Amino acid sequence: EPIGVFDSGVGGLTVAREIMRQLPEESMIYFGDTARVPYGSKSKDTIIRYSRQIVNFLLSKGVKAVVVACNTASALALTELQREYIVPIIGMVQPGAVAAMKATKNKNIGIIGTNATIKSGQYGTYLRKMDPKVTVVTKACPLFVPLVEEGLIDDRITEDMVSRYLREFRQYDIDSLILGCTHYPLLINPIQRFMGDGVTLVNPAFEVAKCLKQLLKEDGMQAEKGHVARYEYYVSDLADQFLTFADRVLPCRVDSVQ
Numbered sequence: 039e040p041i042g043v044f045d046s047g048v049g050g051l052t053v054a055r056e057i058m059r060q061l062p063e064e065s066m067i068y069f070g071d072t073a074r075v076p077y078g079s080k081s082k083d084t085i086i087r088y089s090r091q092i093v094n095f096l097l098s099k100g101v102k103a104v105v106v107a108c109n110t111a112s113a114l115a116l117t118e119l120q121r122e123y124i125v126p127i128i129g130m131v132q133p134g135a136v137a138a139m140k141a142t143k144n145k146n147i148g149i150i151g152t153n154a155t156i157k158s159g160q161y162g163t164y165l166r167k168m169d170p171k172v173t174v175v176t177k178a179c180p181l182f183v184p185l186v187e188e189g190l191i192d193d194r195i196t197e198d199m200v201s202r203y204l205r206e207f208r209q210y211d212i213d214s215l216i217l218g219c220t221h222y223p224l225l226i227n228p229i230q231r232f233m234g235d236g237v238t239l240v241n242p243a244f245e246v247a248k249c250l251k252q253l254l255k256e257d258g259m260q261a262e263k264g265h266v267a268r269y270e271y272y273v274s275d276l277a278d279q280f281l282t283f284a285d286r287v288l289p290c291r292v293d294s295v296q
């Protein structure tokens with residue numbers, strides 16, 4: 039049985055990529071809600087409703103577990119989804135927060151994400167649950183999403199935006215920064231350059247794949263050894279743009295999108 043992975047659009051492919059790398063024998067069904075992206079500017083109720091529809095779709099395809107590969111949907115809808123479904127569902131926020139807590143020495147942690155993710159305060163909630171003394175500094179960076187989707191990764195305009203958004207972190211002595219949006223791992227180079235080597239960048243996409251591996255092992259749900267993984271992709275609009283982005287991000291070619 040495959041793993042179901044969904045995102046508001048193309049960004050979740052950074053999560054799919056980590057799952058392919060860390061769990062190469064697992065088949066995957068990816069759903070990108072490209073017709074209704076972005077989720078980052080929508081209300082909680084709407085995000086829950088969209089997420090529920092997508093989980094129902096993935097379950098109709100027979101998935102054994104679901105990864106909410108969108109930080110916004112994880113921050114706003116995960117608790118609700120976990121309450122409603124019996125299939126294991128995991129999201130980005132908790133794995134990201136746990137990794138940041140492990141990485142930090144001075145307990146000053148920065149978080150960047152969409153407006154909705156930052157407003158939800160979910161990353162901070164998890165961090166403070168682990169250590170009430172942690173200092174959390176947050177910043178919404180909504181313009182990173184279109185820059186990445188336009189392929190402007192090593193571009194002056196992106197460097198400019200990185201410095202505008204992240205400048206204020208310099209006043210705080212943060213030593214780790216959570217990349218709390220699916221697109222931001224693709225900006226790892228300009229962000230690291232700006233923040234300097236003293237700041238550890240935490241990639242929740244990498245962490246959620248690790249958690250998924252652990253979960254499948256604990257529940258005895260892993261694919262058989264030597265199983266050849268199959269990947270299926272579904273989008274709610276504009277398959278062409280999805281394909282272009284997938285070519286840039288994934289380690290393998292995408293033959294068709296439905």
Ligand code: DGN
Nearest residue numbers: 046076077078109110220
């Ligand atoms: N996938 C979204 C996230 O990780 O928050 C970013 C894209 C969006 O919906 N704005």
